[in-house]
Amino acid sequence: MSQSLSSRFAISAEEHRLRQIVDSSSAVIYVKDLDGRLCLVNRAFERLFKVRAERVLGHTDHDFFPAAMADVLRANDVRVAQLGHELEFEEQVPINGVLRTYLSNKFPLFDSEGRVSAICGISTDISSRKGLEEVLRFVALGVSAATGNEVFEAIARYLVRSLNADFAFVSRISDEGPECLTTLALYYNGGLQQNATYALSGTPCADVFGGHFHFVPRDLRRCYPGDAVLASFGVDSYAGYPLFASDGRPLGLIAAGRLGPMSDRDKVESVLRIFSVRAAAEIERLEAEASYRAIFNTSEDAIFVHDIDSGALVDVNPKACRAYGYSYEEMLKLDMDAFSAGYSPYTGKEATGHLARAAAGQVQRFEWHRRNRDGSLHWDEVLLKRVTIGGIDRILGITREITARKEAEQALRASELQYRAITNTALDCFISMDETGRVLAFNPAAEQCFGISRDEALGHSLLKLIIPPRFRDAYEHALEHYLQTGHGAFLGKRMEVVAQRADGREFTAELALTQVPGDEGPRFICYLRDITERTQAEEERARLEQQLRQAQRMEAIGHLTGGIAHDFNNLLTSMLGYTVMAQELAEQGGDERLGKYLSRVQRSAEKARDLIQQMLTFSRGSRGKPQVVALDLLLGDFIRLVESTLPATVELDVQLGHDLPRVLADPVQLEQVLMNLCINARDAMGSVGQLRVSLERQAQEGVCASCQQRIRGEFVALTVSDSGPGIDPALRVQIFEPFFSTKASGQGSGMGLSMVHGIVHEYGGHIQLVSEPGQGATFRVLMPAHSPASAVEDACSAAQDRPPLRSALKGRVAVVDDDATVAEFMGELLEGWGLTPRIFCDAEQAGQVLCADPYAWDFAILDQSMPRLSGLQLARRLLASRADLPIVLYTGFSDSLLESEVQQQGVKALLTKPLDQQRMHQLLQAWLVTPASGYKAETN
Numbered sequence: 057m058s059q060s061l062s063s064r065f066a067i068s069a070e071e072h073r074l075r076q077i078v079d080s081s082s083a084v085i086y087v088k089d090l091d092g093r094l095c096l097v098n099r100a101f102e103r104l105f106k107v108r109a110e111r112v113l114g115h116t117d118h119d120f121f122p123a124a125m126a127d128v129l130r131a132n133d134v135r136v137a138q139l140g141h142e143l144e145f146e147e148q149v150p151i152n153g154v155l156r157t158y159l160s161n162k163f164p165l166f167d168s169e170g171r172v173s174a175i176c177g178i179s180t181d182i183s184s185r186k187g188l189e190e191v192l193r194f195v196a197l198g199v200s201a202a203t204g205n206e207v208f209e210a211i212a213r214y215l216v217r218s219l220n221a222d223f224a225f226v227s228r229i230s231d232e233g234p235e236c237l238t239t240l241a242l243y244y245n246g247g248l249q250q251n252a253t254y255a256l257s258g259t260p261c262a263d264v265f266g267g268h269f270h271f272v273p274r275d276l277r278r279c280y281p282g283d284a285v286l287a288s289f290g291v292d293s294y295a296g297y298p299l300f301a302s303d304g305r306p307l308g309l310i311a312a313g314r315l316g317p318m319s320d321r322d323k324v325e326s327v328l329r330i331f332s333v334r335a336a337a338e339i340e341r342l343e344a345e346a347s348y349r350a351i352f353n354t355s356e357d358a359i360f361v362h363d364i365d366s367g368a369l370v371d372v373n374p375k376a377c378r379a380y381g382y383s384y385e386e387m388l389k390l391d392m393d394a395f396s397a398g399y400s401p402y403t404g405k406e407a408t409g410h411l412a413r414a415a416a417g418q419v420q421r422f423e424w425h426r427r428n429r430d431g432s433l434h435w436d437e438v439l440l441k442r443v444t445i446g447g448i449d450r451i452l453g454i455t456r457e458i459t460a461r462k463e464a465e466q467a468l469r470a471s472e473l474q475y476r477a478i479t480n481t482a483l484d485c486f487i488s489m490d491e492t493g494r495v496l497a498f499n500p501a502a503e504q505c506f507g508i509s510r511d512e513a514l515g516h517s518l519l520k521l522i523i524p525p526r527f528r529d530a531y532e533h534a535l536e537h538y539l540q541t542g543h544g545a546f547l548g549k550r551m552e553v554v555a556q557r558a559d560g561r562e563f564t565a566e567l568a569l570t571q572v573p574g575d576e577g578p579r580f581i582c583y584l585r586d587i588t589e590r591t592q593a594e595e596e597r598a599r600l601e602q603q604l605r606q607a608q609r610m611e612a613i614g615h616l617t618g619g620i621a622h623d624f625n626n627l628l629t630s631m632l633g634y635t636v637m638a639q640e641l642a643e644q645g646g647d648e649r650l651g652k653y654l655s656r657v658q659r660s661a662e663k664a665r666d667l668i669q670q671m672l673t674f675s676r677g678s679r680g681k682p683q684v685v686a687l688d689l690l691l692g693d694f695i696r697l698v699e700s701t702l703p704a705t706v707e708l709d710v711q712l713g714h715d716l717p718r719v720l721a722d723p724v725q726l727e728q729v730l731m732n733l734c735i736n737a738r739d740a741m742g743s744v745g746q747l748r749v750s751l752e753r754q755a756q757e758g759v760c761a762s763c764q765q766r767i768r769g770e771f772v773a774l775t776v777s778d779s780g781p782g783i784d785p786a787l788r789v790q791i792f793e794p795f796f797s798t799k800a801s802g803q804g805s806g807m808g809l810s811m812v813h814g815i816v817h818e819y820g821g822h823i824q825l826v827s828e829p830g831q832g833a834t835f836r837v838l839m840p841a842h843s844p845a846s847a848v849e850d851a852c853s854a855a856q857d858r859p860p861l862r863s864a865l866k867g868r869v870a871v872v873d874d875d876a877t878v879a880e881f882m883g884e885l886l887e888g889w890g891l892t893p894r895i896f897c898d899a900e901q902a903g904q905v906l907c908a909d910p911y912a913w914d915f916a917i918l919d920q921s922m923p924r925l926s927g928l929q930l931a932r933r934l935l936a937s938r939a940d941l942p943i944v945l946y947t948g949f950s951d952s953l954l955e956s957e958v959q960q961q962g963v964k965a966l967l968t969k970p971l972d973q974q975r976m977h978q979l980l981q982a983w984l985v986t987p988a989s990g991y992k993a994e995t996n
Contacts, residue, residue: 078098079098079099081098081100082100083100083178083179083180084098084100084101084104084158084178084180085097085098085100085176085177085178085179086101086176086177087174087175088116088133088174088175088177089174090137090172090173090174092116092117092118092130093113093114093115093116094112094115094116095113095114095174096113097109097112097113104151105120105151116130117129117130118130122150125148125149125150129147129149132145132147132160132162133162133175133177136162136163136164136175137164137172140164140172141163142161142162142163142164143162143163144160144161144162145160146158146159146160146182146186147160147179156181156183157181157182157183157186158179158180158181158182158183159179159180160177160178160179160180161177161178161179162175162176162177162178163175163176207334207335207338208226208240208241208335208338209241209243209248211224211241211310211331211334211335212224212225212226212241212242212243212248213243213248215243215310215327215328216243216312218327219295219323219324219327220314221312221313221314221318222245222291222313222314223242223243223244223245223289223291223312223313223314224242224243224311224313225239225241225242225243225310225311226239226240226308226310226335227239227240227261227308227310228240228299228339229306229307229308230253232253235255235256235257236253236254236255236256237253237254237261237265237308237309238251238252239251239254240308244289254285257282258280258282258283259285259286260272260276260279260280260283260286260294260296260311261296261309261311263296264296264297264298264309264311265298265306265308265309266298266306267298268298269295269296269297269298269325269328269329270294270296271294271295271318271321271324271325272295272318273317273318273319274292274293274316274317274318275292276291276293276294276313277291277292286313289315290315291313291314291315292314292315292316292317293313293314293317293318294311294312294313294318295311295312295313295318295321295324296310296311296328297309297310297311297328297332299332299336299339300336301336301339301340301343307336307339308335308339310328310331310332311328312324312328341447345445348445352371352373353373353374355373355375356375357375357454357456358373358375358376358379358380358436358454358455358456359372359375359376359452359453359454359455360372360376360452360453360454360455361445361450361451361452361453362411362450362451362453363450364415364442364448364450364451365415367408367411367412367415367451368391369387369390370388370450371388372384372387372388379428379457380395380426380428381429381430382429391404392404392407392408392411393407394427395407395426395427396424396425396427397425397427397433402424402425402426407424410422410438410440411440411451413440414441414442414451415442415451416442417442419440419441420438420439420440420441421437421438421439421440422438423435423436423437423438423458423462424436424437424438424455426455434459435457435458435459435461435462436455436456436457436458437457437458438453438454439454439455440452440453483501484501484584484585485499485501485502485505485506485565485583485584485585485586486501486502486581486582486583487499487502487513487518487581487582487584488579488580488582489518489579489580489582490576490577490578490579490580491539491577491578491579491580492517493517493518493535494515494517494518495513495514495515495516495517495518495521496514496579498510498513498514502584505557505584505586506521506522506558507558507559508521508558518582519531519532522555522556522584523554523555523556524554524562527553527554539578549568549569550566551567552564552565552566552567552587553565553566553567555584555586563586563588564586564587564588564591565584565585565586565587566584566585566587567582567583568582568583568584569581569582569583625947625948625949625968625969625970626875626877626878626969628661628969628970629878629881629948629969629970629971631657631661632658632661632662632970632971633881633882633885633970633971633973634881635657635658635661636658636973637884637885637888638650639655642654661970662970681722682720682721682722682819683721683722683723684718684719684720684842685718685719685720685721685723685726686716686718687716687718687719687726687751687772687774687839688713688714688716690723690726690727691712691726691727691730691749691751691774694727694730695710695712695730695749697731698731698734698749701731701734701738702734702738703738703743705744705745706738706741706743706744706745706746707747708749709747709748709749710748710749710750711748711749711750711751711752712749712751713751713752713753716752716753716772717772717841717842718841719772719819719840719841719842720842721815721819721821721839722815722819725815725818726815728811729774729812729815729816729837730749730774730776732808732809732812733776733812733835733837734747734749734776735808736808736809737776737777737778737833738778740780740781740833741778741779742780745778745779745780745832746778746779747776747777747778747779748775748776748777748778749775749776750773750774751772751773751775752772752773752775753770753771753772753773753841754770754771754773754838755770755771756768756769756770756771756773756824756836756838758824760822760823760824761788761823761824761825762792762809762813762816762817762822762823763813763817763822765822767822767824767838769840770841771821771822771838771839771840772838772839772840772841773836773837773838773839774836774837774839775834775836775837776834776835777832777833777834777835778832778833778834779832780832780833781829781830781832782827782828782829782830782832782833783825783827783833784829788827791809792809792812792813792823812835812837816837816839819839819840820839820840821837821838821840822838823835823836823837823838824836824838864889865889865890865891865977865980865981865984866890866891866984867891867892867915867980867984868891868892868893868894868912868914869886869891869893869894869914869915869916869917870893870894870896870902870906870913870915870916870917871883871886871893871894871895871916871917872896872897872899872902872916872917872918872919872922872927872930873895873896873897873917873918873919873922874898874899874919874923875897878919878969879895879896879897880895882895882917882971883895885973891915891980899918899922899923899924899925899926899930900924900925902930903925903930903933903934906934906937907933907934907937910937910938911938913941914984915941915942915943915944915980915983915984916931916941916942916943916944917943917946917976918930918931918943918944918946919945919946919947919948920945920946920947920953920966921947921948921949927945927947928945928953928958928961928963931943931958931961931962931963932961935961935962939962942964942979942983943962944963944964944965944966944967944976944979945958945963945965945966945967946966946967946968946969946971947966947967947968947969948968948969953966954966964983965979
């Protein structure tokens with residue numbers, strides 16, 4: 057270490073020992089004052105930059121590094137000083153003309169009064185590790201982009217690119233035996249070559265197959281003079297890695313080489329090892345598929361393979377062709393109607409329904425009446441199940457003929473039906489009477505229905521036994537009229553009547569009355585059935601139909617809102633975009649009045665954007681937008697709305713503390729939390745009692761009532777208490793589950809507390825519950841305070857969002873948007889930033905042009921919602937052609953995409969319309985090559 061501080065500090069023996077330790081460290085160690093000037097460096101620093109300490113002390117990073125890099129280093133130092141604690145950064149600096157990456161651990165040094173006086177940094181070179189990580193990331197993207205039989209071609213192609221090799225191949229054991237290998241993909245001379253079979257003997261592959269990694273850095277032809285194939289390619293170096301099955305069997309190998317020497321053995325081995333895992337898995341899949349085909353072709357059950365989306369047949373086994381009487385080619389051209397008996401429930405429509413349910417993951421087992429090619433009908437037992445075959449989701453159908461068994465069952469069923477007809481009649485009330493109305497027969501079902509024994513009924517007037525008094529005269533006159541004229545409106549027909557039980561209770565019954573001749577005159581037979589349950593079921597069905605219609609209306613509102621959001625956001629994109637651009641022109645021209653008018657236009661458009669978001673929140677329950685809010689102000693205004701929903705018999709006591717820490721959450725969702733808790737409390741009290749709402753800062757320790765996690769710390773606590781009967785301890789585990797409710801049927805959805813749980817935990821909060829039987833219930837919502845540091849960052853970010861975008865950019869950008877107005881605006885916006893855009897309004901055309909020469913473009917901006925080809929589908933095509941192409945999606949409305957999901961697929965960001973121009977500009981700055989630095993910036 058230099059004597060840089062000897063003139064400023066008295067060196068004690070302890071300090072001397074500390075300096076010896078610092079000077080002996082291989083890491084670069086340095087100290088800077090609060091103005092960024094170096095005041096101490098160790099010997100590792102001097103060796104790295106090849107300069108004595110005296111030459112750098114008192115200087116800043118701006119004296120040694122380009123301005124952009126120095127600004128980043130300085131910003132990191134300032135952040136450590138402001139926060140007052142240790143932080144870790146990845147920093148890049150040029151060393152001998154080469155850009156190196158360092159992992160820097162920076163921490164503040166304090167003076168005797170506890171104030172930050174300097175910043176100390178310890179930096180370690182991680183360039184090699186970063187380089188290997190970049191190669192491995194590139195490898196993973198390349199292999200994951202391929203599917204099916206393209207995997208081996210992708211492996212060979214990306215091996216060449218990752219290792220800067222001249223050839224690469226994947227091979228497996230040949231059908232001729234283990235002495236020969238057959239290539240599955242061979243990449244050489246800039247393209248894929250025809251696959252071939254070769255003998256192992258005398259080749260470097262013989263030292264790899266069934267063994268271990270083998271590396272020949274140079275002079276390959278001298279080491280293996282008998283390998284004529286590699287000699288004809290002019291290969292001078294070789295690296296190979298064996299492929300093994302999961303049970304340890306050798307499968308083949310992967311290899312790469314160069315026309316010249318090859319170095320960096322460890323890197324080459326690491327890359328080959330990664331590729332070997334995917335290659336071995338794919339070869340095992342091919343072997344499994346071959347075994348599957350053998351079973352498939354020899355099965356004595358008919359087997360069908362259907363497309364998961366359309367339900368069309370894609371494969372059938374020989375047994376199916378024989379059983380149905382069609383050739384293989386004919387079977388694949390037929391639809392489900394050809395295999396159906398043609399009557400419900402055995403038609404193509406019902407078959408399509410079974411396939412759809414199987415595609416959704418529901419295993420289908422049923423009996424099917426099929427028609428063969430010759431027109432004959434047969435019965436099958438069918439199993440439909442969703443499976444993965446060859447890496448592709450399919451529906452597998454297995455059928456077995458049960459015609460003989462079915463015919464036997466039908467014969468048995470016919471005899472049972474005859475017996476059941478008699479039994480079913482006995483289950484109804486069977487009553488007979490003579491011409492005077494006296495009861496002659498009264499079966500057990502009638503005894504149970506009316507509560508009258510057979511002995512009590514026989515010989516008595518039936519009308520007086522089972523008909524309420526107010527209807528008796530009418531029935532007596534009708535019977536008398538029939539006996540006199542031989543005509544009666546009630547005879548031989550089914551009718552609904554009101555009957556009466558022995559205890560006087562009335563019920564609705566269905567009555568059928570018929571006359572039969574008898575030796576002593578005509579006899580009347582009554583069949584009577586209690587239809588109380590049926591009547592109630594019909595009323596319930598009517599109620600459910602009304603409920604379904606309401607749900608359908610709400611669903612229609614949701615779909616309508618989504619469509620409106622998509623179209624409005626497209627319109628607002630160009631409106632807001634052109635307004636911002638016009639504001640910049642107005643500021644440049646000094647037209648203050650025009651700038652004021654444009655600001656009002658912008659505010660109105662932003663209100664329209666917020667209105668659309670509110671509609672989505674109402675109809676679809678879209679994810680909230682967290683903000684830093686003061687709960688006392690938010691809930692203080694909202695509590696008046698809550699009070700309006702409470703009856704006058706509920707006494708509301710509100711105690712809201714002030715000057716509380718702010719919290720990070722969606723204000724609308726927090727209002728929903730308070731509303732749900734108050735409504736639950738109101739219903740628990742039976743709309744009579746005392747409801748208390750309080751807000752304060754509390755230190756809490758315990759267990760969350762919903763997620764069961766331990767809680768400890770200070771929170772902003774929203775407490776809702778009621779004077780109701782309390783909550784049964786046995787129910788406390790279930791009350792936060794969706795659709796669980798203790799209310800009567802139809803009086804609650806069971807979603808209130810589950811929604812409270814979801815909202816509170818989304819923002820890092822917890823819920824406490826205190827309840828004793830008969831003493832009410834207290835729900836306490838604990839929200840973590842938003843840290844002041846984050847608030848400062850949020851304020852800074854918000855402030856940074858406002859300035860107009862003036863930084864010039866450079867590069868070719870492809871914009872794909874089917875809305876011509878939005879596309880035109882995007883073109884003008886990008887041109888204004890110095891870029892060279894090309895606009896496409898047809899996604900298919902854009903895909904053909906961009907994939908034809910993907911390296912001609914520096915950036916791509918894709919609309920998600922486009923006809924025939926979505927933005928994410930187009931992004932996958934582009935990334936398959938060029939894995940490192942920066943792509944950004946933007947959309948007017950999509951409730952099925954999350955930014956984290958699209959980023960996992962290689963897309964850099966997902967923006968929403970109206971477009972956030974500031975963020976788009978930042979993304980372009982981060983991912984485009986800037987003229988000043990000459991290298992691509994990294995983003996967090």
